[in-house]
Each structure stands twice: as structure tokens, then as C-alpha cells.
Amino acid sequence: MLYVMILAIIVLVYVLTRLYFLKREIKRTTRQLNELNKNATAKKIDISYFDRDFEKLAKEINNQIDLTKKAKAEKRSTENELKQAISYISHDIRTPMTTILGYIQFLESDEITPEMRKEYISIVKNGARRLKILLEDFFELSIIEQADYPMKIEMIKLNQLILEVLLGFYEEFNKRNLEPTIKIPDNDIVLRADHSAVKRVIENLVVNAIRYSSGTVTIQLEEFNTSVQLTISNSVDQLSEQDLNHMFDRFYKADQTRTGKGTGLGLPIAKSLMGKMNGRLTAEQMENQLFMKCEWGN
Incomplete structure (x- = not known):
């Protein structure tokens, strides 16, 4: 019986000690959160008493702090x-x-x-x-950019659509003395996408290529095992890394002159439309060539 009482006392002391340290850690954590909420500190929550459940709680709190910082x-x-x-x-x-x-x-x-x-x-x-x-x-x-923007997904022949768009820019190419290099396969490349959206994307990219080309424009269509890729490239005289990074920002113009041609919205519109079709539009520069790449999954 004596041993049972001693064991009970030991267990009680252990439980009370554990509760004491947990309560102290809760107060300490509450104080840290209070300082964080008052912007007195930007430091994440740290704990001095190691308890598995309390560690998990502290980790989730820190994750929420990260999400809040990211949202801000x-x-x-x-x-x-x-x-x-x-x-x-x-x-x-x-x-x-x-x-x-x-x-x-x-x-x-x-x-x-x-x-x-x-x-x-x-x-x-x-x-x-x-x-x-x-x-x-x-x-x-x-x-x-609205979440409920309607898309009419259907089967379209990308070869035919590209050629139709390019034909509409015949006079524009002539005015700039540009003869585009067109690399489109003879076999039909069929794509599931919104016809009008794809047409607008191609038009915007062609307009951009004509407007800023320093001498050449190339349109290339390729089909891979898992994707279809349309690349519209043009030669450029000067294009900084900053220009490339902000290419799809609203109203951004590489020359930074607000009185130039265009609205600075053509590329953002094209990128948004590609995103709505679960496609990708990227820009990259190699030497004096700017490549605009549209990619759709097969």
C-alpha cells in the first residue's frame, strides 16, 4: 500500500510539474503572439519546453505567420x-x-x-x-481576369488558324518590310482550346513581334508527345533583363516611353487567356532574339 501511495505521489508531482511548464509555455507563446500582432517583433514563435503536441501547435502557428506575411x-x-x-x-x-x-x-x-x-x-x-x-x-x-470568365473549349486546327491570322497581317508585314519565316507542319495539329482566345493570343503576339522587330520575325509550330508549342520570335536591338522580367506586366513597355505605339496590354491579355486555357506563355531571350512561347498540353 505504501508503494502505491508513493507511486501516486510521484505521478501527481509529474503531472503537476508538466502542467506548470505547459501553462508557463502557453503564457510565453501568448506573449510572443501579442508582440507579433502589435508589430513589436517579426520573429516567429519559439518554444523552450519541448512537448510533441505543443511543438506541432507552434509549427502550425509559424506556418500561419508565413502565410500571413506572404498574403501581406x-x-x-x-x-x-x-x-x-x-x-x-x-x-x-x-x-x-x-x-x-x-x-x-x-x-x-x-x-x-x-x-x-x-x-x-x-x-x-x-x-x-x-x-x-x-x-x-x-x-x-x-x-x-475574372474567375468566371467563360471559355468555349472545342477542337481547333491550329495550323489553319495561324495561317488565317498571318494572312490578316499581310499589309502590316509589308509596311515594315518584313518577310516572316513560317515553319508550320503540313499535317493538321488539332488542339482542344477556345478558338477566339487562341486567335487573340496569336494576334497579340504577332502584333508585338511586328512592332518591335529589328528585322526578322519567325513563326514556328511544333507538336511533341505531350504538348503543342507555338513560338513567335523576332530580332531585338536592346532588351534588358528587367524588360524580360516585366514583359507581361500591365502597361509595361520595354522603351518605358508612354507615348509609343500600343497600349502595353497586349501581352498581359495573351498571358491571361493562355492561363484560362491551362496553357503557358513564356518569354525568353537568346542573343538578339526574343522568343514568345505558347504551350498547350495534348
Whole structure:
């Protein structure tokens, strides 16, 4: 009986001691969380009393801290991107608007000749067209990025679609004195995707290649065992690593001049559409060639 009482006392002391240290560790952890919530520290939770269950709890708390930090960083990045986008679109709208208003004032003058009036009207029309394209692209991108953006997936012949798009750019190639190199297999390459989305992606990439090519444009279609890859490449004079990294950012232009051609939304639209079709759009540079690669899974 004595041995039973001694054993009971030992067990009780052990339990009470364990509870004491656990309670002390809970208070210590609570204090650390309180300091973290008040931004008094950015340090993760650490424990001094090692208990398997408490270690698991501390690990989950630290995981949640990491997720919270990541969410805050993404929020800051999104806010900065939004501010930059607003700044860019404001600039891109303000520039043609200023031009339009300025030439409208000239048109109100009775002293201008018919030739000058015709020229000013043409400038006003061009400015209005640019505004229309900018606003349409911005609206389209905002719609595409919505989670419920509808996609009509069907079987399409990618060879035929590419050739149709290229035929529509015949005059654009001629204006730039460009003769594209086209490498498309004779056999049909069939793809499950949204026809209009794929067409828009190809159009945007071709426009980008024509606009910024320093002399050559190449369109190549390849079929592999598990994927189909369309590569549209063009020669470039100057393209920094920063330009490459921000290629698909909204309103980003490699020359960083906001009065150049284009809205800076063509590539972001193309990338968003590829993502909606579970495809990939990447950019890479090799020497003086920029490669835009679209990849769909078979």
C-alpha cells in the first residue's frame, strides 16, 4: 500500500510539474503572439519546453505567420501594381486627350485652310481611335481576369488558324518590310482550346513581334508527345533583363516611353487567356532574339 501511495505521489508531482511548464509555455507563446500582432517583433514563435503536441501547435502557428506575411506581401505588390496601372492608364489617356482638345481648338478657328482642317481632323480621329483601343483592351483584360470568365473549349486546327491570322497581317508585314519565316507542319495539329482566345493570343503576339522587330520575325509550330508549342520570335536591338522580367506586366513597355505605339496590354491579355486555357506563355531571350512561347498540353 505504501508503494502505491508513493507511486501516486510521484505521478501527481509529474503531472503537476508538466502542467506548470505547459501553462508557463502557453503564457510565453501568448506573449510572443501579442508582440507579433502589435508589430513589436517579426520573429516567429519559439518554444523552450519541448512537448510533441505543443511543438506541432507552434509549427502550425509559424506556418500561419508565413502565410500571413506572404498574403501581406502579395497585397502590397497588388496595390503597387494597381497604382502603377492607374498612373500608366491616366498618362495614356491624358496624352491623346490633350492632343484631341488642342486640335479641336484649332478647328474652331476661322483662319485655318481646308488642307489644315483636313489634317487636324485626321489627327483628332487617330487620337480618338487610340483612346478607344486603350479602353477596350483595359476592359477586356479586367473581364478575362475574372474567375468566371467563360471559355468555349472545342477542337481547333491550329495550323489553319495561324495561317488565317498571318494572312490578316499581310499589309502590316509589308509596311515594315518584313518577310516572316513560317515553319508550320503540313499535317493538321488539332488542339482542344477556345478558338477566339487562341486567335487573340496569336494576334497579340504577332502584333508585338511586328512592332518591335529589328528585322526578322519567325513563326514556328511544333507538336511533341505531350504538348503543342507555338513560338513567335523576332530580332531585338536592346532588351534588358528587367524588360524580360516585366514583359507581361500591365502597361509595361520595354522603351518605358508612354507615348509609343500600343497600349502595353497586349501581352498581359495573351498571358491571361493562355492561363484560362491551362496553357503557358513564356518569354525568353537568346542573343538578339526574343522568343514568345505558347504551350498547350495534348
